[in-house]
Amino acid sequence: MLRPRSIVRPLGEAAVVFDPLTWQTHLLPAELAAVASVAEELAVDGPVTAARLRQALAAEADEPEAAFDDVVAALADVGLVET
Numbered sequence: 815m816l817r818p819r820s821i822v823r824p825l826g827e828a829a830v831v832f833d834p835l836t837w838q839t840h841l842l843p844a845e846l847a848a849v850a851s852v853a854e855e856l857a858v859d860g861p862v863t864a865a866r867l868r869q870a871l872a873a874e875a876d877e878p879e880a881a882f883d884d885v886v887a888a889l890a891d892v893g894l895v896e897t
Contacts, residue, residue: 820893822847822854833893840892849885853894861896 818834829847831840842850852870856862864886871882889895 819857820854822850822894824851831892831894835893838892842888842892846885846888850889850892850894853889857894862894863896867895 820834821832823830823832824847825841827844827847829842829850831842831850832838833840849867849871853862853867856866856870867886867889868882886895886897890897
């Protein structure tokens with residue numbers, strides 16, 4: 815069964831994420847809002863994995879590997895990335 819997609823909406827510089835699986839709503843800081851938007855766009859074509867997200871962000875990425883891992887973990891916590 816496919817997991818329902820989380821919904822991301824901007825809120826100023828931050829973003830609000832609604833996880834339809836858990837019915838939880840999360841507020842993401844500005845640092846994660848742009849990446850969350852990319853993850854939401856990727857979800858249209860299937861599950862968002864760390865590898866797919868890394869590839870989508872590769873052109874813009876200047877963050878160290880550890881920072882990317884922290885971003886993936888934060889987005890996985892709110893249901894945007896599968897681990």
